[in-house]
Amino acid sequence: PIVGLHILGHASDTLVEPFVVAGADTLRCVADTLLAGYYVRLGEPVDSVRVGFNLREGQHFMVTGLLPESSFNGGVRVVSTGVNGARTTTWTDRCPEFDRELALVKPDIVLLGLGINDSTCPAKDFKPEKFKNNYRKLLSRILEQSPDCALVFITNNDSWRYVRRRMVHNDNGAAVRQAMMELAQEYDGAVWDLFTIMGGNGSATAWRDAGLMKNDRLHFTREGYELLGDMLYRAITEEE
Structure with missing residues (x-):
């Protein structure tokens, strides 16, 4: 309530x-x-x-x-932030109140599922170090407000991207995954490896054919998001 x-x-x-x-x-x-x-x-x-x-x-x-x-003090409180089309720099450059608002939440764990819009470019133009630096700016603001919070990096899903009104495969999924693995090691965080869970490079087509992704092979269907949410919940709450 x-x-x-x-x-x-x-x-x-x-x-x-x-x-x-x-x-x-x-x-x-x-x-x-x-x-x-x-x-x-x-x-x-x-x-x-x-x-x-x-x-x-x-x-x-x-x-x-x-x-x-x-009024209930136990359990888990989930707070989400994000809009369609946002990049990592959306928070670092365009959200001046982010720090004050985050202080109100005081998170114990932060799930970071950003990055797919940072990688919608040809493979030759994707710069892993720039990607990580943008993430570091965001992480510094998060840790300033909640220095003891746990970090979970969610790797990008395999996807396609728009190029001149048509869709082509986004070839940066593996590079983004590697960058997130390195960030997780640097910040002593955990990784939920969505890219590998899906099946890696090219797997978006199979997920679309199974009704779990939309025809753009970028966004998931409702059933797909529910499946991912259930898997993520189990990964966090269940012991191996």
């Missing part, structure tokens, strides 16, 4: 404030200048809420995250 909600983001002016509808209650959010967002404490625990904004012409509110507070 949800007992509170942090709404992270930026308003165009001080007159723009979010509100939360929880059951029959409509609650005003209080500005949290320390975290660059708003917070509301609910009157009683609920399973879901609706967030709204009273906006006039010319006003806007950019939501950068929603972080619910639970």
Whole structure:
């Protein structure tokens, strides 16, 4: 059950404030200048809420995250971040509030599944050291906020990429895998080797034929994502 909600983001002016509808209650959010967002404490625990904004012409509110507070102190809390098409540099160069927001989460374990959009180029143009340096910049920010958190690197899936409105195979999967293996060794992290689990180079076609990837052989189907989620969960929670 949800007992509170942090709404992270930026308003165009001080007159723009979010509100939360929880059951029959409509609650005003209080500005949290320390975290660059708003917070509301609910009157009683609920399973879901609706967030709204009273906006006039010319006003806007950019939501950068929603972080619910639970009344249950045990178990596992999962927080995800990421948008379609993002690169590693999206976090290092375009997310100035990333550090403050990460401090609010205080993760015990960070799963790093970035990198496929960093490698959508011909094999001759992929630079492993540049790839690793971009990752190092991100990792330094993560470890500054959570120095004791465990790191799990998820290697890229085998994939195809767009070139002039057509799809060609992305030949950088093995090189990205090697770069992540080296980063994991450097940072004493673990690796969930998705690239090898799939079958390595060229395996995206077999996954598409099995209904686990879409026709672009880049994105998974719902069934594919559910399978990967189940395998990752088991890899983390089950002892060998």
